[in-house]
Amino acid sequence: MLVLAVDDEKLALEALVEQIAQVLPDAEIMGFRKAEDALEAVKERPCEIAFLDIEMKGMNGITLAKQIKRMHPMTNIIFTTGYSEYSGEAFRLHASGYLMKPIFPEMIREELENLRHPLKPSESGRLQVRAFGNFEVYVNGQPLNFRYNKSKELLAYLIDREGAICSNKELMSVLWENDDNHASYIQKLRKDLQTVLAANGCKDAFISQWGACGVNTELIECDYYDWIAGKAYAINAYRGEYMSQYSWAEVTHGSLETMEQKRMR
Numbered sequence: 001m002l003v004l005a006v007d008d009e010k011l012a013l014e015a016l017v018e019q020i021a022q023v024l025p026d027a028e029i030m031g032f033r034k035a036e037d038a039l040e041a042v043k044e045r046p047c048e049i050a051f052l053d054i055e056m057k058g059m060n061g062i063t064l065a066k067q068i069k070r071m072h073p074m075t076n077i078i079f080t081t082g083y084s085e086y087s088g089e090a091f092r093l094h095a096s097g098y099l100m101k102p103i104f105p106e107m108i109r110e111e112l113e114n115l116r117h118p119l120k121p122s123e124s125g126r127l128q129v130r131a132f133g134n135f136e137v138y139v140n141g142q143p144l145n146f147r148y149n150k151s152k153e154l155l156a157y158l159i160d161r162e163g164a165i166c167s168n169k170e171l172m173s174v175l176w177e178n179d180d181n182h183a184s185y186i187q188k189l190r191k192d193l194q195t196v197l198a199a200n201g202c203k204d205a206f207i208s209q210w211g212a213c214g215v216n217t218e219l220i221e222c223d224y225y226d227w228i229a230g231k232a233y234a235i236n237a238y239r240g241e242y243m244s245q246y247s248w249a250e251v252t253h254g255s256l257e258t259m260e261q262k263r264m265r
Contacts (some may be wrong), residue, residue, distance in 0.1 A: 001024070001026070001027045001028065001048050001049075001141065002027070002028050002046075002141060003028065003046040003047060003048065003051070004030055004031045004032070004038055004050040004051065004052075005029060005030070005032070005051045006019050006032045006051065007051045007066065008034065008035075010033065015102075016051060016080060017029050017031045017104055017150055020051065023108045024112075025168060034058065035052075035058060035061070035063070036072055037176065038064060039059070039068070042072065042075075043071065045142075046072040046075065046130075047074060047075060048063070048075065048119055049078065049112075049119075050068055050077050050078070051078050051114075052065055052080065053080040053205040054055065054080075054083065054219070055083065062093070065077045065093055065168075066093065069093065071134075072133065072134075074130070074133060074237055074239070075117075076096040076115045076119075077095040077096055078095065078097035078098070078111050080099045081098075082100065093134070094116060095116075096216045097111035099111065109233070117236060118236055119233070124137070126141060126202070126220070126221050127219060128141075128220075129159055129220055129221065129243055130222075131156075131160075131224035131243055132227075132234075132242060133239070133244060134240045134244050135156040135159075135244075135246065135249075137155060138201060139201065144200060146192050146193065147196075149195050150189050151192040152189070153173060153194055154175065154186075155215070157171065157175070157246075158213065158214055158215045159215055159217075159220065159222060160249060160252055161214070162217060163214055163215060163217040164214060165209060165212050165213065165214040165215065166214060167212045168183065168187075168211050168212060168252065169187050171186055172186050174188075176197075177257075190208065190213055194206055197221060202217055204216060204233070205219040205220055206248075223238075224242070224252075227256075238256070238260065240257070241253075242256055243255050
């Protein structure tokens with residue numbers, strides 16, 4: 001789990017990191033004194049929790065929170081400040097917590113027990129997928145990097161199909177919007193996908209057949225699958241967005257919205 005800590009005062013940042021580490025000894029904690037540096041970090045790798053000071057030089061914590069939430073809507077934002085007057089704005093941002101300095105471990109622990117987006121334990125070595133918001137895929141918290149952007153989209157579509165075996169023709173039609181004249185390219189994407197998954201210990205998650213492929217859903221942790229199963233963390237995690245960067249995902253998104261409306265009645 002990656003946790004972000006941002007405070008422009010050196011001593012305050014060191015104290016915050018130390019307090020977080022006491023409560024989350026197994027977490028990776030990245031500390032920043034500049035909001036701009038923290039923002040660059042989360043562009044490369046999303047974090048589960050961000051502890052943000054509000055009063056900072058340059059970009060303040062409120063603005064930073066808005067930028068982080070725009071990129072990663074399910075990041076838990078916990079503001080740390082010596083000023084109570086920002087609580088209203090924090091509430092409007094749907095922050096997970098608001099801690100008044102000085103901060104102590106028991107205060108952090110209490111906020112972690114009441115996160116807006118509950119944390120889901122991950123099993124080491126398994127493929128971890130975030131379908132709500134933008135599609136992202138990880139192994140042990142590290143994002144997977146493919147040679148081709150379309151390789152990631154191919155994996156997203158196979159996950160969307162929930163284990164169904166898809167023909168190369170179907171895949172080409174979806175990935176290139178009804179243009180199925182990409183037979184050699186689809187083979188490159190499949191090979192890229194296989195290579196990256198194998199290198200990360202997840203080769204069995206990909207099912208390869210002659211002229212078709214799919215995924216083994218039993219070897220994939222996915223918020224969408226857990227939402228279907230009715231797991232509480234996934235139900236809380238859905239905020240009206242599903243694989244947002246892919247237009248073909250709108251079909252499943254529409255079904256999700258319909259089911260969500262029925263569930264809320």
